[in-house]
Amino acid sequence: MLTVNTSQFGNRDCEGTSRRDFLRVGSLGLGAMSLKDLLANKAYATRAKADYVRDKAVVMLYLSGGASHIETFNPNMEAPSPYNSMTGEVKASLSGVTFGGTFPSLAKWAHKMAIVRSFTHPIGGHEQAHVHVLSGGTDPKGQATEGRSIGSIYSRIRGANHPKTGFPSYSLLTHPEKDGQYRKELGRVVKGSWPGDLGSSYAPFIRQDKVAGNHKNTKNDSSSGKSSVAADMQLNLSRERLENRKALLSSIDSLHREVDASGALTAADEYEQRALDLILGSAADTFDLTKEKPKLLEAYDTSSMKIGHKVFRRSTLGHQMLLARRMVESGAGFVTVHSAGWDMHADGNNPGMVKGMNMLGWTVDKAISAFLQDLEDRGLTDKVLLVLTGDFGRTPTINKKGGRDHWAKLGTLAFAGGGLPMGQVIGKADRRNGEPSDNPISPNMMMGTILHTLFDFGQLRIAQGIPTEIVKRVEDAHPIPELVS
16 A cells, blocks of 8 residues: 555544545555655655666565575476475576476576576574565674665665655565465565664655554455556545645645755755655556556466465465566666565475465466566666565475475575676586585675666765765675676
8 A cells, every 4th residue: 555644734543643644545555655754855866866876776576485496496307306396397598597397487588587596695584584685684693783675775875766756766565465474474574674774764665554464355356457456556535635735735835844944955846746746646657557458467467376375365476566667667766576475394384395386486487477578578678677586595305294494505596687697597506406516696795786786886986975884885795796797
């Protein structure tokens, strides 16, 4: 639910919130951003015009729970069982490369991807690993006590909002989860997306009211453009607020004067219009999937697949990826898309590898294949860097119930687009798919690759107004050499 908090207008309830002073756009969820925050960040948002900000964007598909590196991008079928893929393999379009058996469509894009087979870090617990990976290793113990998420670093440097559209720079795209285990994972990815000491202005734009709580909506998601992902994305604002545009402008002007007391902000009328455009039009347009052609909606649609373990819902991953593309076109620079359920232990809360991959692997296969084709058709391949990763990988051995357990020594990491050199495999795993045999790649190197894609480091070093500590943190994140020279 996109929520723009306008509670400055008064008439509050016992929680200090005016229920009529919220603009809501559906249950998909992209958070709460006050007009005061929007205006206050204008000074930072103008940095997006700076030479050090490239016209690039990152979409990160985060496979929470720990996607198996074996059943995804290194099936290792020449090794004996249990060190090879339980779902078999499919031949990829990159010579000598195979993908796991649930990725037949994505395998056709291998020549336009970079597959990392030596992604590694030391943390094997979910919550800590989420923090560690999503922070690019800047919080080495995964406690969310130091460092901050990659997206928040990006937002701090680029500015919290796009200077022309007002759209948030950093977003976390989620869906309310029905299954209890999935809800836990959703809470973990939210924690891992924290801004640290940068402050809440640089947190992701995210739904905040039902992130880790119970979700009582039992409606099935349909397969049309009116699915819950699209149908819930309807602009709702009280008639009184819509009709009283003058009052809105007056309140925005009051907030602007408060923020602009130091003389930091200029072009007040222009920015007020941007704020109103975001509230009353552009944001709602971004989330309205009915504006897409039915054929494209069908290409992305994963709702025929049900996901969960104890409680199921229809997959919305395809339409979430489509929304991510639309958000990038609206000015977002870093979008994390959450996919839950990859903790395939074969225990009471999780499926085994074969059942789990047959459920989730196919959704990723269809959603990401459609996303890559869509980017290519729109000429966005070089602009948008897709990153696929998760908290860690799975054990090279199979447990007695047919699952794999937590394994941080190897994990899943792949890239596509962004103008980087694709069509390559980076690093190697040992014969048993348990550890890197050469060229270990860390979360910090993943972050370095992302930030080198988004920023011109030569210009960033001489930029004004960026804290020295932030610049140093960015410079210390060395990119993967095969991807960034």
